[in-house]
Amino acid sequence: MNWRESRLLNPKLIPDSLWDTENAILLLPPSLVKAYVTLIKRHDLQGLADSRDSKNPPTGGLTQEKTDEHFAQAFDGSVARAQLALLDPKCHAELSSNAYIRSLAGNKLSLTDAPCGAGAAAFSFLANIAELRAKGVLPRQPLDVCLIGAELSAPARVYAQSLLEELCIELEKQAIFVEAEFISWDVTEQLSNTDVIKKMICASVTHPRRLLIVANFNGLLERDRKKKLAEPQFNELFRHASGKNSVALWIEPDMNRATSNGGLFHWLRANIKNVWSKFIQETSDSNEPILTSTAEFQLPLTLSETATVRLALMPLSLGRTK
Known part of the structure; x- marks a missing residue:
């Protein structure tokens, strides 16, 4: 059996509402595009969105101004990056795609997105x-x-709650029911991390399948040099997220700060090997621990235009070995 036959989501079956096969362009999910456009209009952010500069992308921040800038100019790219990891239309991470599809297929799921933006x-x-x-x-x-x-x-948490309120009706039409809580999390602070872990533990009692998404953390951990401060909290986060039916993925833009020797994923691999090996392992589709892919995606606010999304992905198994 070849890998195409073993995939849960054969790329040939990806609908044209999500992937333009002829032009190799990702199309963001219509329900999420609708919700996003609604919020952009509600908060009068179209002008800010139109001023996006691909050579100088926003990094986000704690203020309303920084959050608005990131939401208007970079949210769609983050959506596309996660979509590329899930659908994998170019067949760069087929077994990883299987793990995420399986987690989201049905039943009861505890989904933690940290940091969620x-x-x-x-x-x-x-x-x-x-x-x-x-x-x-x-x-x-x-x-x-x-x-x-x-x-x-x-x-950012306010935007997340508002988006879910717009999105939930379309999700429920497809038998996807979401109860959400958006909470403050400072990865460099122990008590803040403990609050998140408590929520995860409580959720897993009634929702035994667990999926942990860590995405777009490169700016804080690399640019702001917070890896050492964050390391003990990641230790606890991964340990408490581990167990049967638990998977995780770490998604970053494919850039040198994330993928080079000495970069974020190099640090992550070293910790997996030396510190976290009892409850976390790399899972890869090839001999390369870091999976990468690139695609164009249609801009949801300017449908005639596209932008490039670059994905670096490290899939992780949280099944305990001891």
């Missing part, structure tokens, strides 16, 4: 699954999700 990664996964169900690609089995969005920026 405005919810790009989690909502991308859920909205893509909803669209695959709507097009008859995946079965429409009830999926009850307990979503924990952990994020330091209060304005």
